[in-house]
Amino acid sequence: MNSPLRKSSCLIFDCDGTLVDSEGLCNLGLQKELQCYGVQEDLADLTQRFRGRKLADICSALSQQHGLQLGQDFMQSYRRTVDLLFDASLQAFPGVLEVLQQLDLPICVASAGPPHKIRKALSLTGLSQFFGERIYSSYDISSWKPEPDLFLHAARQMGFAPADCLVIEDSEVGIQAAIAAGMQAYWFGSAGQVHAYPQVPRFSSMHELPYFLSGLPISS
Template sequence: MSCCFDLVIFDCDGVLIDSEILAIEAEVRVFTRHGLPVDAAFILDHCTGLSWKSELAFMEAWFKVTLPPGISAEAAQETESLLEARLVAIGGIEAVLDGLTIPACVASSSTPERLRLSLGKVGLYARFAPHIFSSTMVQNGKPAPDLFLYAAREMQAAPDRCVVIEDSVHGVHAAKAAGMTAIGFTGGSHCRSGHAQRLLEAGADRVIGGHDALAPALACPAVRARG
């Protein structure tokens, strides 16, 4: 696969693994148990792409509540149970990785523990390790650019030579704030009608519907037109 970039930065949930729909299901269960009237659409609209710390802060501010400290462990247990039972990789990712001729890494809002669990379950952890970066490694998670800039520094790549593959509005905002090219991805089962347009409106330079379209997007200079 020829490429006009020096580094590909993959988001994890919803790009490498079809986990967003499972995480959303777990979060809806937990938040409703604690009296918050949320559904999957609410989580999708407001929280996809955020770190758990940022999501909790958003929920407390939105609903004007203080959530109990134990809710984090509760959500982690609920999510891990669903991941263990139903997690799969996004179709086509293995072929993409086999064809890459430049370095690649992962930059995710998930914790290192969850990244090891989820990527390991679908056989992708060894494909990226040790180049797997978590928002816990930086001060500010997405939509701040910190995580992507940290990944670029660790991989010794200039930001303007990096391309980020992201499924969330918050992630696209972070990539563009970092001065990187952003390719929106709508191949996860959580993506609803109109999601491609939402990613474009957030600043994505291009949107693809699956990994079969990624190789042409990486090779084509036109992807950088809006960067």
């Protein structure tokens, strides 16, 4: 059984892959752009390798792997492709809207994505109403997960001590960042992702999150 949160606690949500089902779309955009260079990459492999990573680091890794120079032009083209994919297909994960409607705790978003991407994702999926201006981006502070800086920044802006914050994440680098920040982390994802972090509670459906927060056991 998990300990219930105090009313003075703050929830920090990642965005991509946590609130919105965007990881597949982002990596589909990456796959499409790489095809322009004659490179074929498996979509599932891209998603697994680069979940939660900084775009510049992704481009650097792929450049080295394939002997390419994937610079600003590539990244700008990629961003345009992802924008179109978001417009056509982006959705919130099942249960997210209902859970956010139920929460009576302060909440915010802390994401590695650029601010305009985060805001667009929340707007397209009807989630903007729950977060207002409480949106924090790695691009605002020039620090990316697994460094703890983004979560610490979000905590300061929200007026909470790190120990009073709980992070909802879907990526390993996000979990590492939350732990490094001294915050409790919950991993939203499949069981296979979390074997390296047995101390981190896991849930695979957003419908389960209120049970974690209330300290109730989750039925199997």
